[in-house]
Amino acid sequence: xxxxxxxxxxxxxxxxxxxxxxxxxxxxxxxxxxxxxxxxxxxxxxxxxxxxxxxxxxxxxxxxxxxxxxxxxxxxxxxxxxxxxxxxxxxxxxxxxxxxxxxxxxxxxxxxxxxxxxxxxxxxxxxxxxxxxxxxxxxxxxxxxxxxxxxxxxxxxxxxxxxxxxxxxxxxxxxxxxxxxxxxxxxxxxxxxxxxxxxxxxxxxxxxxxxxxxxxxxxxxxxxxxxxxxxxxxxxxxxxxxxxxxxxxxxxxxxxxxxxxxxxxxxxxxxxxxxxxxxxxxxxxxxxxxxxxxxxxxxx
Amino acid sequence: xxxxxxxxxxxxxxxxxxxxxxxxxxxxxxxxxxxxxxxxxxxxxxxxxxxxxxxxxxxxxxxxxxxxxxxxxxxxxxxxxxxxxxxxxxxxxxxxxxxxxxxxxxxxxxxxxxxxxxxxxxxxxxxxxxxxxxxxxxxxxxxxxxxxxxxxxxxxxxxxxxxxxxxxxxxxxxxxxxxxxxxxxxxxxxxxxxxxxxxxxxxxxxxxxxxxxxxxxxxxxxxxxxxxxxxxxxxxxxxxxxxxxxxxxxxxxxxxxxxxxxxxxxxxxxxxxxxxxxxxxxxxxxxxxxxxxxxxxxxxxxxxxxxxxxxx
Amino acid sequence: xxxxxxxxxxxxxxxxxxxxxxxxxxxxxxxxxxxxxxxxxxxxxxxxxxxxxxxxxxxxxxxxxxxxxxxxxxxxxxxxxxxxxxxxxxxxxxxxxxxxxxxxxxxxxxxxxxxxxxxxxxxxxxxxxxxxxxxxxxxxxxxxxxxxxxxxxxxxxxxxxxxxxxxxxxxxx
Numbered sequence: 001x002x003x004x005x006x007x008x009x010x011x012x013x014x015x016x017x018x019x020x021x022x023x024x025x026x027x028x029x030x031x032x033x034x035x036x037x038x039x040x041x042x043x044x045x046x047x048x049x050x051x052x053x054x055x056x057x058x059x060x061x062x063x064x065x066x067x068x069x070x071x072x073x074x075x076x077x078x079x080x081x082x083x084x085x086x087x088x089x090x091x092x093x094x095x096x097x098x099x100x101x102x103x104x105x106x107x108x109x110x111x112x113x114x115x116x117x118x119x120x121x122x123x124x125x126x127x128x129x130x131x132x133x134x135x136x137x138x139x140x141x142x143x144x145x146x147x148x149x150x151x152x153x154x155x156x157x158x159x160x161x162x163x164x165x166x167x168x169x170x171x172x173x174x175x176x177x178x179x180x181x182x183x184x185x186x187x188x189x190x191x192x193x194x195x196x197x198x199x200x201x202x203x204x205x206x207x208x209x210x211x212x213x214x215x216x217x218x219x220x221x222x223x224x225x226x227x228x229x230x231x232x233x234x235x236x237x238x239x240x241x242x243x244x245x246x247x248x249x250x251x252x253x254x255x256x257x258x259x260x261x262x263x264x265x266x267x268x269x270x271x272x273x274x275x276x277x278x279x280x281x282x283x284x285x286x287x288x289x290x291x292x293x294x295x296x297x298x299x300x
Numbered sequence: 301x302x303x304x305x306x307x308x309x310x311x312x313x314x315x316x317x318x319x320x321x322x323x324x325x326x327x328x329x330x331x332x333x334x335x336x337x338x339x340x341x342x343x344x345x346x347x348x349x350x351x352x353x354x355x356x357x358x359x360x361x362x363x364x365x366x367x368x369x370x371x372x373x374x375x376x377x378x379x380x381x382x383x384x385x386x387x388x389x390x391x392x393x394x395x396x397x398x399x400x401x402x403x404x405x406x407x408x409x410x411x412x413x414x415x416x417x418x419x420x421x422x423x424x425x426x427x428x429x430x431x432x433x434x435x436x437x438x439x440x441x442x443x444x445x446x447x448x449x450x451x452x453x454x455x456x457x458x459x460x461x462x463x464x465x466x467x468x469x470x471x472x473x474x475x476x477x478x479x480x481x482x483x484x485x486x487x488x489x490x491x492x493x494x495x496x497x498x499x500x501x502x503x504x505x506x507x508x509x510x511x512x513x514x515x516x517x518x519x520x521x522x523x524x525x526x527x528x529x530x531x532x533x534x535x536x537x538x539x540x541x542x543x544x545x546x547x548x549x550x551x552x553x554x555x556x557x558x559x560x561x562x563x564x565x566x567x568x569x570x571x572x573x574x575x576x577x578x579x580x581x582x583x584x585x586x587x588x589x590x591x592x593x594x595x596x597x598x599x600x601x602x603x604x605x606x607x608x609x610x611x612x
Numbered sequence: 613x614x615x616x617x618x619x620x621x622x623x624x625x626x627x628x629x630x631x632x633x634x635x636x637x638x639x640x641x642x643x644x645x646x647x648x649x650x651x652x653x654x655x656x657x658x659x660x661x662x663x664x665x666x667x668x669x670x671x672x673x674x675x676x677x678x679x680x681x682x683x684x685x686x687x688x689x690x691x692x693x694x695x696x697x698x699x700x701x702x703x704x705x706x707x708x709x710x711x712x713x714x715x716x717x718x719x720x721x722x723x724x725x726x727x728x729x730x731x732x733x734x735x736x737x738x739x740x741x742x743x744x745x746x747x748x749x750x751x752x753x754x755x756x757x758x759x760x761x762x763x764x765x766x767x768x769x770x771x772x773x774x775x776x777x778x779x780x781x782x783x784x785x
Contacts, residue, residue: 011658011672103675109721199653228385228645229654230674237675246674251385251645253674255720256376283351283525286517288486289370292733297356297369297392299618300322300343300694300706319646320696321709323636325689325737331628343706344620361625368740372733378643381693382634382710385649387642391715391733395740430620473743480742484735518743 001080001094001186007195010044011100011233016186017093018084020132024091027053028137031129032175033122036068036183038114038144040210041239042217043191045102047095047121048183050175051134056089060174067171068184080185083178092182093128095121096190099236106238109257115145123157138162140176142169198232212241227251323379324392326358326367334361343369344430349405349522354428357402358394363436366402367394399437400447400469401522406431407447407461408524416451416458419444466527467534470519474535477515478508488514513537619704624697627707634693634710638730640678640720668723669716679723682716686737691715 006014031051038045052060063082071079083090097117105112122141129136139158143150143165151165166172170180191210196203204224208216221235221242230237230246237243284290334340339362346366348355356369370393377389406422419441423431434440446469448459481488489506512535520528637655649655659680661669669680685691691712697705717724717731724731 009660011660100672100675104672104677107676197658199657226650226654228643228649232654233658233672235675242675251643254376254642254644255640255676257720283520286521288514288518288739289521291729292736293372293374293729294370294393294733294736295373296348297371297390298354299345300356300369300621320698321646322694322706324692324694325685325734326692327737328688328690331623331625331690331692333625340625341623342620343623358623370736372730374729376640376642378639378641380635380637380639380649380651380655382632383648383651385643385645385647387644387646389638389642391638391730393733393736393740395737396744397740398744477743480739483742484738486735486739518739 001182001189003186003189006044006096006098006190007193009197010098010190010195011197013098013101014096015093015128016096017128017132018087018091020091020134021052021087021089023053023056023089024051025133025135027055028135030054030057030138030140030173030175031126031134031136032140032142032169032173032177032179033125034068034142034170034176034180034183035118036180036187037191037210038118039212040217041212041221041236041241042099042207042210042234043194044099044187045097045118046183046187046190047097047118047125048092048179048181048186049094049125049129050083050090050092050178050182051129051136052086052090052175052178054137057174059086060090060178063178065174065177065181067168067177068180070171071181073188076181076185076188079178079181083182090178091129091134092179093125094182094186095125096186097121098233100233103233103235103237106236118145119150119153123154126154126158126161136161139164140169140173141165142176142180143167194234196232196234200232203232212239221245225249319386319388321381321386321388322392323381323386323390324369324394326394327396329365330358330360330367330394332361336362339363342430342433344433346402346428346431346434347405347425349401350520350524352405352524357397357430359430359433359437363433364438366397366399366434366437368397369394397522398473399434399440400443402431402434403440403444404447404466404523404527407459408463408466408527411461411463414460416449416460418456419459422459463527463530467531470523470527470531471534474512474515474519474531477518478511481511481514486514509537621696621704621706623694624705624707627709628692628711631692631708632710634712636691636693636712636715637680638715638717639673640718641673641676671718673718677721678718679721680716680718681724681731682714683731683734684714685712686734689737 002016003014005016029051030053031049033047033049036046036048037043063079063086065079065083068076083092102114102117105117106114126136126139139154139161141150141154141164144167147165147167151163154163154165155161164173169176171177194205204220206216207220208214210217212218218241221231222245224231225245227250230250231242235242237246285295289295330341341361342359342363344357344359345354346357347353358367358369359365360367371390372393373390379386379389403422406425410417410422419435420432423434425431444459445465447461447466449462449465451458451460487506489510516528516532516535516537519531523531635651635656637651655671655673659669659671661667666681669682671678671680691714692708693710693712694706695709697707717728719728726732
């Protein structure tokens with residue numbers, strides 16, 4: 001797994017994948033999808049797919065792949081090695097969603113929620129496998145949201161595929177277990193060796209697991225707050241854990257689509273409207289100035 | 301901490317306030333070193349000649365030039381300046397303004413008395429004492445004749461405002477402005493046509509009248525409402541029929557509202573003319589108008605048409 | 613407002629020659645604070661700008677995506693950051709804290725284009741000068757020693773981009 005492309009610029013997403021085994025081009029395949037790092041307030045979220053010919057799922061199971069959460073980091077690394085050794089019939093692909101992408105997508109003007117983001121990423125990975133010649137026949141997906149809706153969405157996109165969306169799919173289907181291992185290994189490696197693109201020469205790297213309930217993570221978020229910028233891009237600003245700290249301890253920042261501020265502003269402009277009426281009966285500025293937001297300055 | 305934060309928020313509530321720091325774009329010539337000691341550039345308040353209300357101006361070194369100060373001001377803007385943040389996200393512009401406009405305000409005000417006075421007596425304004433500096437501006441004394449009738453008694457010069465002259469001068473300003481608008485491809489027709497603007501092509505629907513009307517509107521920012529009305533007549537700007545739904549007088553009221561309204565202000569400019577009743581001031585304008593011969597109008601239109609041909 | 617009561621302020625020109633040049637970013641949000649900001653640590657290194665000179669730059673601030681464009685101060689003009697000099701004795705005084713030749717205008721999610729208010733507002737000096745000049749010979753016009761001897765013709769945008777190219781803008785550090 002070569003993570004150098006992502007490490008060169010972890011502000012943006014990164015796609016990486018194994019070579020497609022010849023067997024997967026000629027035989028119908030099962031494809032599993034899982035994600036790693038959905039919950040943490042730190043670091044990327046990694047989407048993984050893993051596939052092998054339907055007939056060889058037994059061989060995959062024999063590698064003793066299991067739900068990544070039930071394994072230690074060392075076991076996952078070991079299993080990832082084994083998947084690499086089985087490259088004649090097992091292929092994988094990963095989509096690393098940078099924390100900056102997650103923050104900016106979820107906080108976009110037109111909000112992009114995490115479920116939609118997850119679904120679109122999964123769809124993108126399936127499509128990518130199809131495009132690279134994998135004979136995908138069956139798709140198995142682990143889900144945290146409502147399974148039926150997700151399944152419906154996937155079937156709409158891929159009417160020719162047999163789609164199974166199930167909670168805990170990562171412990172039920174070996175291809176999903178394998179996908180979860182690939183995703184988790186990538187996420188762990190990236191988080192462990194996070195290269196801050198900010199110029200934080202004395203960066204405190206003791207941030208724990210990144211889960212909001214990890215005391216180390218909490219401590220790190222409290223200690224590493226910049227009053228103006230908040231955090232480096234390593235932090236998901238869209239997580240309530242981060243937002244609560246920013247709201248209480250950082251300098252307030254308001255955007256034209258900040259909701260409570262807009263309400264406050266309306267009240268304010270109404271007040272200033274009346275105030276203005278009293279003091280002056282100003283003519284409106286000519287449109288040349290109005291269109292350029294150029295206003296008269298009354299004092300320095 | 302909470303108390304400090306509260307203070308911060310209040311101070312910045314309007315976002316127009318300033319924490320003692322300003323970002324400004326100014327002509328290089330505004331920072332020329334002064335010839336006389338103690339006459340470095342001066343930011344001071346003067347009467348905006350259009351409204352009569354306080355506005356910020358900048359006198360260049362030795363008071364030779366005067367600049368008006370306007371600000372690009374958008375609600376949600378702040379600056380990073382080097383290694384600092386400034387909540388006031390305005391970008392100030394100091395741009396040259398003809399001191400005659402500022403002088404004109406005082407000349408027209410004194411006209412009611414109708415007597416010849418020395419120039420400095422026009423500029424007695426306790427609230428805005430800096431206005432006396434206008435007389436030091438380069439060429440003001442040589443060019444004030446554009447606006448006044450002169451008399452010399454005992455070696456002293458006395459002046460009296462002449463609307464006829466002022467209108468003539470303003471018309472030249474309008475002509476000049478039309479040229480500038482064309483040269484800079486400023487869209488003047490109807491609404492902003494951003495597509496036209498981006499491609500750099502002039503909207504073929506734009507008429508000479510649109511340009512004159514627009515230039516007149518710009519000029520109105522520098523002269524009183526009465527004079528603006530007189531100038532429109534002098535320029536023979538036809539009145540535009542305002543939307544039938546609302547009488548012009550109502551429209552005028554609306555224009556007192558804060559400028560957030562998404563409106564085409566050319567309508568307001570023209571409705572100004574409509575709602576304006578002919579008053580005593582107008583007779584002077586009409587007199588002036590009567591003196592304008594048709595050849596003058598011809599010159600203007602030929603100027604425009606030749607201009608249109610030469611620009612791509 | 614206290615600011616309304618302030619008197620005339622003298623610009624201390626002696627502060628100009630020694631004033632450092634600083635990088636300016638105009639943000640699409642109101643940061644309710646005046647004071648230090650670790651721009652060099654957090655912001656500048658995160659700016660991504662593609663190779664082409666006119667291409668939009670991108671960065672994020674507080675987890676929101678910003679797209680920006682660097683623009684130059686109009687020809688013949690200079691950018692000044694002025695600050696109140698509290699030590700001044702008799703009359704108010706402002707001094708030049710720093711200067712700038714360009715600024716980066718950031719918008720939320722979409723880069724500013726030529727019909728953006730801020731970019732259009734940068735036309736104002738040129739129009740103002742045009743209105744100011746009365747080029748009528750022999751009439752003793754109230755002339756103004758503008759930075760432009762005469763008003764160049766041609767579309768503003770073209771002029772703008774020319775000047776962008778001709779002056780070597782400061783890169784990002």
